[in-house]
Amino acid sequence: MPSAPLLTSSSRRSLTIGGLIFILLTIAVFSYQFYRIQAGDDLPRLNQLRWTYLILILCFLPLEALVLGFRMWIMCRVLQPGISFWTCFEADLASSGIAILTPSQIGGGPGQIYILNRGGARLATALNASLLAFIGTMLALLGCGLYALFVSDVGHVGPMFVGAVIILASISASMVFFGLCPGFFRAGIAAVSRIIWKIRGKSYPLMDWWLPDHPRTASPADRMDSFSCQLADLVYTFRADLRQYLRRGKISFVIVCLLSLTFLVSRCLLAYFCVRFLGIEVSTIGIILGNQIALLFLTYLSPTPGNAGIAEGASAWIMENIVPLGFAPYYNLLWRLSTVYLAATAGLILLSHRIVADHCYFNKSKFASIHLSKKS
Numbered sequence: 001m002p003s004a005p006l007l008t009s010s011s012r013r014s015l016t017i018g019g020l021i022f023i024l025l026t027i028a029v030f031s032y033q034f035y036r037i038q039a040g041d042d043l044p045r046l047n048q049l050r051w052t053y054l055i056l057i058l059c060f061l062p063l064e065a066l067v068l069g070f071r072m073w074i075m076c077r078v079l080q081p082g083i084s085f086w087t088c089f090e091a092d093l094a095s096s097g098i099a100i101l102t103p104s105q106i107g108g109g110p111g112q113i114y115i116l117n118r119g120g121a122r123l124a125t126a127l128n129a130s131l132l133a134f135i136g137t138m139l140a141l142l143g144c145g146l147y148a149l150f151v152s153d154v155g156h157v158g159p160m161f162v163g164a165v166i167i168l169a170s171i172s173a174s175m176v177f178f179g180l181c182p183g184f185f186r187a188g189i190a191a192v193s194r195i196i197w198k199i200r201g202k203s204y205p206l207m208d209w210w211l212p213d214h215p216r217t218a219s220p221a222d223r224m225d226s227f228s229c230q231l232a233d234l235v236y237t238f239r240a241d242l243r244q245y246l247r248r249g250k251i252s253f254v255i256v257c258l259l260s261l262t263f264l265v266s267r268c269l270l271a272y273f274c275v276r277f278l279g280i281e282v283s284t285i286g287i288i289l290g291n292q293i294a295l296l297f298l299t300y301l302s303p304t305p306g307n308a309g310i311a312e313g314a315s316a317w318i319m320e321n322i323v324p325l326g327f328a329p330y331y332n333l334l335w336r337l338s339t340v341y342l343a344a345t346a347g348l349i350l351l352s353h354r355i356v357a358d359h360c361y362f363n364k365s366k367f368a369s370i371h372l373s374k375k376s
Helices: 009-035 051-060 063-079 085-099 105-118 123-150 155-180 182-199 226-248 250-277 285-299 310-318 328-375
Strands: 207-209 222-224
Touching: 009 310, 009 328, 051 063, 051 250, 051 328, 063 085, 063 105, 063 123, 063 226, 063 250, 063 328, 085 105, 085 328, 105 123, 105 328, 123 155, 123 226, 123 250, 123 285, 155 182, 155 226, 182 222, 182 226, 207 226, 222 226, 226 250, 250 285, 250 328, 285 310, 310 328
Parallel strands: none
Antiparallel strands: 207 222
């Protein structure tokens, strides 16, 4: 079993706080949406529900995890062959679980990396696979954004939508730039490391750092603290893996982007199915998909754990011309349940089981080593 460290006490505390914030914000926003319903507002009725769309929702529920697991497996086949599809499937489920406990969508990365590393992937390879998956999602999002800007009508969210497109495009470009030219990133973290070292009164030694392909007998390329050295090593490993991936896996990366697009479209279709299940016949599938793409952009990097509060509020605002006020909390609850809550719950259960199993394994190993040392 790999020897990656378990979650620290500070990490567990942060995740617990994130979970509490997620629950409180979710309860608060749904309480407010139910409170807004006035006497005489239209409400969902049992005889209006269209059960065919519920069947479609149930069929689409596992699609996201399967598509994202297959996407991760496609990347691992190039970066480090031998990682099983089941490990990749578990990694993306774990990512969904951690994402509701941390701000923004990138918060799920540590859970993804943890499971991949436990499944035999090198730590740097797991990090690179997670970053490449994020880049693939960003490119798919930008493709959806171009569709929404030039084909669909984003209406009153237009200026905010354009701003979100620019931000996500900048993040994607920065990741690719630092992946191809890591020297700029390394120089930056080394400079910050030395500034902190001076502020703290030079109370700890700096370490020499060499480029990965240079002999240690030559002059060091830089000096920084041990953590910054590890971060610089990861950046250069990311560059090597990125170059290898782009050299050997061009078709694979195209497939990764298409799978990312499939995942995003499936999320938009789930919203359409939720609308139709409640018996709402207003609007067309094209308009609903355009609204959902705008919603994805506006909430993708929101600062609350799992987008709690922001996603439900933005959804009620963007879909207000389609979903009546009395239907809004029911629609949002069904929409969040099908796109977030169920997958996140499964991911948290899986990740918790894996962490407990690893904790027991390390405790047994520690006890065995102590017992052997006493015998000797």
